[in-house]
Amino acid sequence: MKKLLFLFCLSLWGCKTVEPLDDATANLNLWNEKKIENYSFSFKRVCFCPLEYVGPHQIVVKNGKISTVNGAPYNKAERYGVMYTIPELLQVIKANIDRKPVKQTLNFNPTYGYPTSVFFDFSEMIADEEIGYEITNFKVN
Template sequence: MRTTNFILGLAVLAGCGGSPALTSFDNELAQARTNWAARNLRSYSFTVSKSCFCPVEYTRPATITVRDGVAVDAPVHLAAYSTIDKVLDALEAAHKSKPDVLEVDFTADGWPRTLRVDPSAALADEEYYLTISNLTSL
């Protein structure tokens, strides 16, 4: 189990051409994707719970079933997190948006157990948390 904790305003830029350097988050996300792909798990279920300043029906835990890599029963409000690949894509997008806080706890198998995103520490109520549990092969 690894925890990644970033204050992205401290990101280091590479010397050549001002391109952003690969951060340890980029490397850890790439490793998570590799570990997840190595499982070759195409049919599985998992429980996802989102905590945010949003309607209560959006914060109820939901069990999602994935068959052959496609979610078959994900709630619409969790579409961005309806497969582990989509969760990893959402993490990459969150990272690219340069939030003030991005914390992720990856399992050894490459799926994020918990994540916390706070786009702006100066704003209230836009941060969110996601918990993924009970991942089971089908």
């Protein structure tokens, strides 16, 4: 019995406490493991916003940078607002999680880690401050 107790204590001594990862961090790690630099997807914002901002927008990423949006060269000053690569969007999602929303929905692709649909409501008392993102038609190029 003493040997068993000793082995149990020894096994606990070798364990480390690990901080749990939030979904955005875990999926960013999964995405980074894949080392995907060239891909395309359809991006849509879920918000009370002008339609040209909402989308959906067809985004092509080459060498880790947005190349085109809706078939035209990407320009951050365009009327579509800022577009994101997958790692950038995962960072935005992490920042939104850190804001401690009152409601959130997080769905990620299990193979690549990109967000398929996420939604945040930051205040039950304020209308139209919610934001969400949807990614469809993801393709590695």
